Amino acid sequence: MKLFVTDLEGVEHEVDAMLNWTVMEIIRDGDLPMRAECGGSCACATCHVYVAKEWVNRLPEVQDEERDTLEGGFEVEPNSRLSCQLIMTAELDGLKVTLTQDSAG
């Protein structure tokens, strides 16, 4: 499985995606910048990513906790997600995300 990650310079990276890993962990494992200060407990917003438009509706819905925590992020858009809350499944093979100032700044 693959995950496509666009960095702050606009360069797209293809990284190996592991089943049931979070997108945050996959980005980190791919040696791309990923602050994720709270370690994936949905307590900060430093794993904030933008999800490519065509994927937004194919992801599980944002839960209340994630919505609240996203408020600590900047330049939050309708396609903003916390990558620690996105779990890789076969259906998400090829998912495209873009890093933000929060996660990679």
Add this chain to the structure above:
Amino acid sequence: MTTDAISTDVIIIGAGPVGLFAVFELGLNDMKCHLVDILDKVGGQCAELYPEKPIYDIPGLPIVTGQGLTDALMQQIEPFNPVFHLNQMAESLTKTPDGKWRLTTDAGTIIEATVVVIAAGGGSFVPKKPPIKGIEEYEAKSVFYSVRRMETFRDRNILIAGGGDSALDWTLNLQPLAHKLTLVHRRDEFRAAPDSVNKMRELVAAGKVHLHIGQISELHGAGGQIEGVTLKPDGGDPYKIECDTLMPFYGLTMKLGPVANFGINLHQNLIPVDTEKFESDVPTIFAIGDINSYPGKLKLILSGFHEAALMAQQAFRYVHPDRKLRFQYTTSSSDLQNKLGVAAE
């Protein structure tokens, strides 16, 4: 200045779980500690980021919250009377003429000790700065991330941004003395304490607080003096709001901070240590917990506890060079039990 200095055995930078447990291990070996932390409370990330979240991998505690673990550690170290200097950032570290370390905080506290233990986790918690173009130009002049003195803000036209407790608390506290107070938040829902949200809603209904929903996209002003912001509502047209003071409250983030200038070897913002003593490349300066690095390092609280125990052995040799280090168990040693205040009569 030296006359005002506090003298102790060990300075611990960071009062998170690992810094707190270090007090215990150092205390068993007759070393007194002063702790410095930038937060206004002890517990570090456990207390700041996930006080209510359960932790399942503390040995012997099948489930404990971040705050629960902090409270338990405070109880465990109470016999050793640690002294806390909270709400202060460890700013500089120098050597005194007699070879001790002198730590100065940004609040002016000066502590001198033989040993320094850096248990600073991911670094200092500092306010998140919004990535709005040119904001640096206004910082500390008309853009503020914290409030030192409320009087500074009397009769100002204040714009507060954010939806958490800090944003709401300062909205309620500053509204009575502000000339005008505007609260800006991304959506019309607030995660702050419900009581604060209700009070804010009442002030909005009474026309005393102006509430706008949207994100700040641009700042206007000159020479460090802000004159207004452009607000972008979700799906609407941007518009300008006038203000002379902007206060963004978007929570905290971690930065290594002045520790980087202490003269210790760093690698990727971590402090390399040996795995026998957890000492940095500078003798008598140790690093334990998430801030250190060594082959096989795991950023777990339990690893930090182990590191604290081993660090304390070497710290003893520095603090009590004339004494022989004695390894004892709390279960069987009446000496240790005396220190813990639990010795049988």
